[in-house]
Amino acid sequence: MVSAPIKSAQSAKVISNAALKTQTVNLTVLGAGAWGSALAALASRNQHNVSVWSRRSELSLADAVKGADVILSAISMKGVAELANRLNTEVAVPESAIIVTATKGLDPATTRTPSQIFTETFPTHPVVVLSGPNLSKEIEKGLPAATVVASTDEAAATQVQTLFASDSFRIYTSPDPLGAELGGTLKNVIAIAVGVCDGLNLGTNAKAALMTRAMPEVIRIGTHLGGQTETFFGLSGLGDMLATCTSVLSRNYRVGYGLAVGKKLEQILAELGSTAEGVNTANVLIEIANREEIPVPISRQVHRLLNGKITPQEAVEALMERDLKPEVCDLF
Structure with missing residues (x-):
């Protein structure tokens, strides 16, 4: 009552x-x-x-x-x-x-x-x-x-x-509901990438660089779709990314880690026994990025990896071989 x-x-x-x-x-x-x-x-x-x-x-x-x-x-x-x-x-x-x-x-x-x-x-x-x-x-x-x-x-x-x-x-x-929602959604794709990084034993330097460079990518997508920039530096953006990308409790992180150590995606998802939203999000995100012409280099490599088009090692190589540029040119 x-x-x-x-x-x-x-x-x-x-x-x-x-x-x-x-x-x-x-x-x-x-x-x-x-x-x-x-x-x-x-x-x-x-x-x-x-x-x-x-x-x-x-x-x-x-x-x-x-x-x-x-x-x-x-x-x-x-x-x-x-x-x-x-x-x-x-x-x-x-x-x-x-x-x-x-x-x-x-x-x-x-x-x-x-x-x-x-x-x-x-x-x-x-x-x-x-x-x-x-x-x-x-x-x-x-x-x-x-x-x-x-x-x-x-x-x-x-x-x-x-x-x-x-x-x-x-x-x-x-x-800013849309920004809060997109921050929590887009970081799942990044968590898969970070899981790959750890699964390949690429080290702390590589993981720090990956997460740092992921932030402008998330902000670029999120603000293009209507979120407010400051939201992505808050709990629902950066905060959620830190938690999801640094904990073995994260299902999306475990997807990336599993792929890096040679497991098939179907096997990983079966072992999880629950949904890893980053898998679906990566596919939809690339559809949006292609339609809106938004640069998403990290997410694109995750998408290619999830769909069996590249190996984890090739995904890392593709990111490391991108053209050199000033850091601030695409932070926002």
């Missing part, structure tokens, strides 16, 4: 953070994977009412979202468009519900991000992006972490901030 339902985005602007923390919120988490489960646990510890739905659960989608104040999607990218359509056509989403997306990826059919899909499907609902350096296994252990909730609706972002924030999970707000 909800003691004080969450307010609409417009009326919530006059409510203080302290008041919001005392409200009990009905949260529905769509997706029972590691990340969805970790976020559900955070909200539960904050004494909110949490329902978790997945395709395998006995709870129907309609029953899961009934009475929800906040609906959070934490499913893999391949299912986002279908889920949005089902929510729009099969169930009655509460009129005041905030939609949160915690998925990092690009839709292969339309090249859109999850927030773009949800915004187009639900134009009258606030849409919030949750993105940051958040390895789910560390979150589950209660280790300190921080993230970003980004939305063009400031009140909605603030409500989601207070929903999940705790003494071990610090949350910042941002007005």
Whole structure:
């Protein structure tokens, strides 16, 4: 039973953070994977009412979202468009519900991000992006972490901030949902490249150079598509890249590492037992880069590697043999 339902985005602007923390919120988490489960646990510890739905659960989608104040999607990218359509056509989403997306990826059919899909499907609902350096296994252990909730609706972002924030999970707000989303999405491709670097034992110097040069590539793509430059230097950009590119907990890093030591992509994905979004993202990203004529040298070599066109060693050679240039010529 909800003691004080969450307010609409417009009326919530006059409510203080302290008041919001005392409200009990009905949260529905769509997706029972590691990340969805970790976020559900955070909200539960904050004494909110949490329902978790997945395709395998006995709870129907309609029953899961009934009475929800906040609906959070934490499913893999391949299912986002279908889920949005089902929510729009099969169930009655509460009129005041905030939609949160915690998925990092690009839709292969339309090249859109999850927030773009949800915004187009639900134009009258606030849409919030949750993105940051958040390895789910560390979150589950209660280790300190921080993230970003980004939305063009400031009140909605603030409500989601207070929903999940705790003494071990610090949350910042941002007005740039697309930038926050793209930072978390594009770094997955870079993590594959860094995994290759480590798998080939190329050393710390090479890894530092690769990650540094990856930043202008991510910023170049992200700002071209509508993100704000400063967002990519924050938690959802640089922060997420550092976490994903330096931890063996990262699925995308493990994809690159596995390829570098001679494993087939199919074998690596089977061993992971979960989705490595960087694989799909690399394919969609190159489609965008070709269409928009955006230079993406690192991502292009990752794409070629994933599609069996080059070896890991050839990918490194291709990057090292590029024309010499001043460093600042393409930083932004």
